[in-house]
Ligand SMILES: NC(=O)C1=CN([C@@H]2O[C@H](COP(=O)(O)OP(=O)(O)OC[C@H]3O[C@@H](n4cnc5c(N)ncnc54)[C@H](OP(=O)(O)O)[C@@H]3O)[C@@H](O)[C@H]2O)C=CC1
C-alpha cells in the first residue's frame with residue numbers, strides 16, 4: 001500500500017456502496033475500506049475488487065480515513081453515525097442516506113466535517129449524477145476538497161439541502177425509470193426481429209449518446225426532439241403514440257409519486 005494514498009471508508013456495501021467502491025477502484029488512487037455486517041457477498045466483492053472488508057465501525061475510526069461515505073439503510077444511518085462519532089476533524093463524512101439531514105448527522109458526528117449527497121448507480125462507471133448539499137459554515141478549502149473527490153465519480157451538482165429529495169427522485173430513482181424505458185424498447189426491438197443482446201447494446205448506446213448530446217449542448221429536449229422528427233417521417237408517428245398513451249403524464253406522475261405526492 002502506498003503511504004501517500006488517501007483512505008476512503010464506505011459504510012454499507014449494498015447496491016449504492018458497491019457502486020461507489022467500483023467507481024473509486026477504477027480511479028486506482030485510494031486505499032479503500034468497505035464496512036458491512038459479515039456477509040459472503042461483501043467478502044467476495046472485496047476479494048474481486050481488492051478492497052479491505054471490515055465488520056465494525058471501530059475499525060473504520062481506527063483507520064483514520066480521509067473520507068467516510070455512508071451508504072447504509074436510511075432508517076439506521078444515525079445509529080451508525082453514532083458509532084463513528086469519534087472520527088477526527090481531519091475526516092469528512094459524506095452521507096448518501098436519503099432523508100437523513102445534515103443537522104441530524106452533525107448532532108452525532110461532532111469533530112468531522114459532514115456533507116450529504118444523493119448519488120446514483122452510474123457512479124460505478126464514473127458517470128454518476130451527484131446532488132451535493134454542504135453545510136453553510138464549511139470553508140472553501142474543505143468544500144473544494146469534497147467536490148474534487150466526488151467529481152471522480154461523476155457530475156457534481158451543488159444544491160441546497162431542501163432540494164436533495166427531488167434530486168433523489170430525478171437523479172437517484174431516474175436510472176430505474178430509464179431502465180424501464182430501455183427494457184420496453186428492447187421488447188419492441190425483439191418484436192421486430194432483433195436479438196435481445198444486440199437490442200440492449202443499441203439501446204444503451206442510444207441513451208448514452210442522447211444524454212451526452214443534451215448535456216454537452218445544453219439544448220432544450222424539445223429542440224433536440226425536433227431535430228429528429230423529419231416531416232411525415234417515422235419519428236413523429238412514434239411520438240404521437242407516446243402522446244396518445246399519456247407517456248409524458250406517466251413520467252410526471254411517476255416523479256410525483258416517488259416524491260411522495
Ligand atoms: N440504490 C440507489 O440507487 C441509491 C441509494 N441511496 C441511499 O443509499 C443507502 C443504501 O441504499 P441501497 O444501497 O440501495 O441499499 P442496500 O440494501 O442495497 O444496501 C444497504 C447495505 O447496508 C448494509 N448494512 C445493513 N446494516 C448495516 C450496519 N449496521 N452497518 C453497516 N452496513 C449495514 C447492508 O448489509 P446486508 O446486505 O449484509 O444486510 C447492505 O449491504 C440508502 O440510505 C439509500 O437512501 C441514495 C441514492 C441512490
Ligand SMILES: O=C(O)[C@@H]1CCC=N1
Nearest residue numbers: 098168169172173174
Ligand atoms: O429507492 C430509493 O429509495 C433510493 C433513493 C434514490 C434511489 N434509490
